[in-house]
Amino acid sequence: MAYPNTRLRRLRRDAFSRALVRETDLNAADLILPVFVREGQDVAEPVPSMPGVERLSIDRLLRIAGEAQALGVPALALFPVTPPEAKSLDAREAWNPDGLAQRAVRALKKEFPELGVITDVALDPFTTHGQDGLIDDSGYVVNDLTVEALVKQAVSHAEAGADIVAPSDMMDGRVGAMRAALEAGGHVHTRILAYSAKYASAFYGPFRDAVGSAGNLGKGNKYTYQMDPANSDEALREIALDLDEGADMIMVKPAMPYLDIVRRAKDRFGAPTFAYQVSGEYAMLKAAFANGWLDERACVLEALTGIRRAGADAILTYFALDAARWLGEAR
Numbered sequence: 001m002a003y004p005n006t007r008l009r010r011l012r013r014d015a016f017s018r019a020l021v022r023e024t025d026l027n028a029a030d031l032i033l034p035v036f037v038r039e040g041q042d043v044a045e046p047v048p049s050m051p052g053v054e055r056l057s058i059d060r061l062l063r064i065a066g067e068a069q070a071l072g073v074p075a076l077a078l079f080p081v082t083p084p085e086a087k088s089l090d091a092r093e094a095w096n097p098d099g100l101a102q103r104a105v106r107a108l109k110k111e112f113p114e115l116g117v118i119t120d121v122a123l124d125p126f127t128t129h130g131q132d133g134l135i136d137d138s139g140y141v142v143n144d145l146t147v148e149a150l151v152k153q154a155v156s157h158a159e160a161g162a163d164i165v166a167p168s169d170m171m172d173g174r175v176g177a178m179r180a181a182l183e184a185g186g187h188v189h190t191r192i193l194a195y196s197a198k199y200a201s202a203f204y205g206p207f208r209d210a211v212g213s214a215g216n217l218g219k220g221n222k223y224t225y226q227m228d229p230a231n232s233d234e235a236l237r238e239i240a241l242d243l244d245e246g247a248d249m250i251m252v253k254p255a256m257p258y259l260d261i262v263r264r265a266k267d268r269f270g271a272p273t274f275a276y277q278v279s280g281e282y283a284m285l286k287a288a289f290a291n292g293w294l295d296e297r298a299c300v301l302e303a304l305t306g307i308r309r310a311g312a313d314a315i316l317t318y319f320a321l322d323a324a325r326w327l328g329e330a331r
Helices: 008-013 015-020 058-071 100-111 141-162 174-184 202-211 231-243 257-269 277-288 296-309 320-329
Strands: 031-037 044-046 054-056 074-081 116-121 164-167 191-196 250-253 275-279 314-317
Touching: 008 015, 015 250, 031 058, 031 100, 031 320, 054 058, 054 314, 058 074, 058 100, 058 320, 074 100, 074 202, 100 116, 100 141, 116 141, 141 164, 141 174, 164 174, 174 191, 191 257, 202 277, 231 250, 231 257, 250 257, 257 275, 257 296, 275 296, 277 296, 296 314, 296 320, 314 320
Parallel strands: 031 054, 031 074, 031 314, 074 116, 116 164, 164 191, 191 250, 250 275, 275 314
Antiparallel strands: 044 054
């Protein structure tokens, strides 16, 4: 109907009516906190390019986990900072049962059994060259040998108690191989969150600093396995393959520049769809906040709501604790 019978501003006039017709909710239960874990005791080492984010020793990690659980954040995503001496060409530290990630998982599940623990399955924290896979003599990341290594890594995480393994490597066929190995090993309840549409993005820089792979990668790139930012249809093909191979959930990464992919994925497949508000998104917002150019609370909640509105069921974000706290205060 036309104006004046239809006045859309009527429903915007008061807070109660805006709340009643709000289409998208944002809750602490929609958020996942990525955390960087390092060796040591009582260590919280700041990440310079990510203000407010720290590399945490396991004991400090447990404190953050307790805070997350108290705020209603349902899961953490673990990213290990591997000491240089533990890195190798074959990335064998990735499946060491006493490795940093595996010890962190066991500690978290012992202390907070109800808190979800998600582990990153990729080799870049463990390789001397910083690539997500094993390389041949020309430096090319080889697919099938990498998948064999990733399967060993995923199984070691499941054995340590990880609730969700999250392959972020973008190798072909890795989800099916992991699913088969997990089933064969009796890990039938271990979920797979597949980074199905992970783009070769310029927004990952601060993350690589945080996990210590930037120096190893140097001037290299990941164009031969991560997706071209110009492509959209290809993302749907990747997602379809991962779901067919046994993924329980799919991921779009980064979030902000790829909200169209989130929407297309959710509309096409209806599967649980996650998005990662990556380190570069976090860093540029924090820079604006530090300069007084933007209001932190308002912009963070708006950005996260926008990701949810695009179709994300859950969001990995370094703002998870602050956002959960703000959302709790608003209720």
